Amino acid sequence: MERERERERERERERRRPKGESLPASIKRREVPNASVAIIKIARSLIGTVSLSALFLPVISTANSCSFFVGEVDGRKWVAIKILLVERFFLDYRCNQIALQRSSGLRAMLFLSTKDKIIILWSAMSTVSDAFLRNDSFRSNSLRSESFSEEKDTGTVQEVGCLSIIVLGASGDLAKKKTFPALFHLFKQIQYVSGSYDSEGGFQLLNKQISEHELSKRSEPGTSRRLFYLALPPSVYPPVCKMIRRYCMNQSDLGGWTRIVVEKPFGKDLKTAEDLSSQLGELFDEKELYRIDHYLGKELVQNLLVLRFANRLFLPLWNRDNIDSIQIVFREDFGTEGRGGYFDEYGIIRDIIQNHLLQVLCLVAMEKPVSLYPEHIRDEKVKVLQSVIPIKFEEVVLGQYEGYKDDATVSDNSNTPTFATIVLHIYNERWEGVPFILKAGKALNSRKAEIRIQFKDVPGDIFESKRQGRNEFVIRLQPSEAMYMKLTVKKPGLEMSTIQSELDLSYGLRYQDANIPEAYERLILDTIRGDQQHFVRRDELRVAWEIFTPLLNSIEEGKLKPIMYKPGSRGPAEADELLAKVGYVQTHGYIWIPATL
Ligand SMILES: NC(=O)C1=CN([C@@H]2O[C@H](COP(=O)(O)OP(=O)(O)OC[C@H]3O[C@@H](n4cnc5c(N)ncnc54)[C@H](OP(=O)(O)O)[C@@H]3O)[C@@H](O)[C@H]2O)C=CC1
Numbered sequence: 001m002e003r004e005r006e007r008e009r010e011r012e013r014e015r016r017r018p019k020g021e022s023l024p025a026s027i028k029r030r031e032v033p034n035a036s037v038a039i040i041k042i043a044r045s046l047i048g049t050v051s052l053s054a055l056f057l058p059v060i061s062t063a064n065s066c067s068f069f070v071g072e073v074d075g076r077k078w079v080a081i082k083i084l085l086v087e088r089f090f091l092d093y094r095c096n097q098i099a100l101q102r103s104s105g106l107r108a109m110l111f112l113s114t115k116d117k118i119i120i121l122w123s124a125m126s127t128v129s130d131a132f133l134r135n136d137s138f139r140s141n142s143l144r145s146e147s148f149s150e151e152k153d154t155g156t157v158q159e160v161g162c163l164s165i166i167v168l169g170a171s172g173d174l175a176k177k178k179t180f181p182a183l184f185h186l187f188k189q190i191q192y193v194s195g196s197y198d199s200e201g202g203f204q205l206l207n208k209q210i211s212e213h214e215l216s217k218r219s220e221p222g223t224s225r226r227l228f229y230l231a232l233p234p235s236v237y238p239p240v241c242k243m244i245r246r247y248c249m250n251q252s253d254l255g256g257w258t259r260i261v262v263e264k265p266f267g268k269d270l271k272t273a274e275d276l277s278s279q280l281g282e283l284f285d286e287k288e289l290y291r292i293d294h295y296l297g298k299e300l301v302q303n304l305l306v307l308r309f310a311n312r313l314f315l316p317l318w319n320r321d322n323i324d325s326i327q328i329v330f331r332e333d334f335g336t337e338g339r340g341g342y343f344d345e346y347g348i349i350r351d352i353i354q355n356h357l358l359q360v361l362c363l364v365a366m367e368k369p370v371s372l373y374p375e376h377i378r379d380e381k382v383k384v385l386q387s388v389i390p391i392k393f394e395e396v397v398l399g400q401y402e403g404y405k406d407d408a409t410v411s412d413n414s415n416t417p418t419f420a421t422i423v424l425h426i427y428n429e430r431w432e433g434v435p436f437i438l439k440a441g442k443a444l445n446s447r448k449a450e451i452r453i454q455f456k457d458v459p460g461d462i463f464e465s466k467r468q469g470r471n472e473f474v475i476r477l478q479p480s481e482a483m484y485m486k487l488t489v490k491k492p493g494l495e496m497s498t499i500q501s502e503l504d505l506s507y508g509l510r511y512q513d514a515n516i517p518e519a520y521e522r523l524i525l526d527t528i529r530g531d532q533q534h535f536v537r538r539d540e541l542r543v544a545w546e547i548f549t550p551l552l553n554s555i556e557e558g559k560l561k562p563i564m565y566k567p568g569s570r571g572p573a574e575a576d577e578l579l580a581k582v583g584y585v586q587t588h589g590y591i592w593i594p595a596t597l
């Protein structure tokens with residue numbers, strides 16, 4: 001109540017405050033409701049070539065109101081725009097864009113006194129952008145331009161050309177479920193062109209249609225941007241990419257580009273993945289290829305680096321001295337549902353573990369990157385993967401749910417696992433001896449994805465609290481994003497006894513007004529920005545396959561067989577036994593009581 005009253009008082013103070021008050025004399029604030037055009041005009045007149053590209057327009061025009069701040073420091077003009085009711089991502093993106101346009105101006109702004117209103121405003125936007133600003137704004141311009149390679153790619157040329165996103169595989173399951181909803185949410189404009197993937201005429205027609213579209217948008221030759229999204233089976237990637245290379249490349253010498261987004265599965269094992277990489281590598285540079293893994297676009301996955309490296313609290317704890325085991329878990333409460341044919345060829349290890357869970361493992365286990373520059377992050381991910389030692393088959397439990405083979409598209413004697421628990425070990429200074437347990441299953445009793453970090457027992461425990469359970473730090477990726485730390489506390493009351501409780505950061509409660517974007521929306525925007533941080537690099541992919549290929553071969557040869565489990569169960573009991581064997585201690589009697597406001 002008191003907090004609410006204080007907030008109300010603050011709102012009232014804000015209402016009464018004359019506009020511009022408490023800003024330095026050289027800074028003016030203007031309120032502009034629904035003002036995309038006005039903002040662009042004013043920004044242009046102020047700092048010349050501000051490019052608020054097509055991407056910004058829908059964002060700004062859907063915002064409820066915009067405030068922008070203009071100022072002059074040491075004779076240099078700058079502008080900062082605050083858009084209300086817009087997702088955090090766009091704020092970050094916009095900040096970057098302004099930084100790109102006038103990095104000297106922005107830095108001048110940040111060099112103002114920390115009590116300055118502007119800094120408070122920017123910090124208030126979001127912790128992530130705050131961290132970004134603090135980390136990045138004081139870096140050299142060359143590093144910044146590397147991080148946001150649009151600028152690097154295009155030199156001094158602004159990206160103003162027409163943007164076309166071409167989805168190949170438009171009638172498929174992935175396009176329907178993920179790609180189109182994300183694109184529609186972002187751009188609300190979709191045209192459909194039909195043609196065959198192996199016909200030259202089809203791609204010539206496609207090129208004609210895109211060119212006409214670009215002309216209709218008055219895009220200067222050389223500036224247009226074409227993003228090809230391959231929502232296709234990997235077998236057709238090479239022929240389709242050849243056609244794109246031959247018939248659909250745009251003239252890109254004035255800041256335009258062509259980029260290719262490829263979906264998993266990137267191959268079936270080390271050899272097929274490497275063959276595919278080589279074939280695509282002959283047609284496109286690595287910087288043109290975006291291997292998408294949508295788990296890297298999830299809010300709490302993107303939070304991992306901030307959590308680990310922006311919080312002093314975790315730095316000394318995050319290692320073998322304190323952590324006993326780490327689980328990365330994916331559970332789905334439905335089966336293959338019409339995707340049996342695809343799934344039977346790939347199985348749960350290729351579908352979920354080799355990509356999504358392994359990517360999460362990288363972010364949990366990697367060392368601190370030199371900077372947030374995408375290549376520095378991906379270098380660290382590769383290093384941690386290279387430190388994974390060969391999987392021991394006795395530390396693997398496979399399962400298949402009863403009824404899986406009833407699907408007409410699944411072979412009657414299928415050996416394909418729909419469930420797997422696999423223990424990985426990372427042989428380095430930080431993690432030797434800590435099991436990383438990757439668990440994934442379909443048709444289980446619940447749907448969730450989480451990271452569970454279990455700490456070691458307290459040495460010399462005078463409270464004997466270990467019987468209450470160990471400390472666990474849980475990062476729940478979905479559903480209902482949350483981070484919570486299970487702690488032992490004194491049971492409230494006269495008695496000196498202990499109970500399990502939690503420090504709980506439930507996103508739904510803490511960030512009630514925040515709109516968490518879909519993973520695909522973020523990643524598509526990243527491809528347009530040219531930011532490859534959240535995409536899988538070729539060498540990363542190769543090591544990921546090196547880790548799992550021997551196990552996959554043994555399953556294919558029938559040397560390892562899945563244990564049957566009931567749909568709607570926890571999966572094979574042997575999986576929980578394996579967990580106990582590698583040291584996981586389940587907490588009993590812990591009851592979570594959700595907080596209320
Ligand atoms: N902010 C929030 O939303 C919070 C929510 N909670 C909720 O409180 C509940 C309890 O939390 P918590 O203790 O962390 O999670 P759970 O009790 O769900 O699971 C804890 C661990 O025990 C394992 N486990 C569960 N059942 C068995 C079993 N029968 N045999 C062997 N292992 C088992 C789980 O495996 P597996 O991963 O396979 O299920 C998991 O590793 C959960 O529902 C949680 O979501 C708690 C705190 C905060």
Ligand SMILES: O=C1O[C@H](COP(=O)(O)O)[C@@H](O)[C@H](O)[C@H]1O
Pocket residue numbers: 294332351352449
């Ligand atoms: O990549 C895949 O992911 C989905 C699960 O995605 P989520 O974002 O809902 O967790 C899974 O159902 C599918 O089998 C797999 O191919």
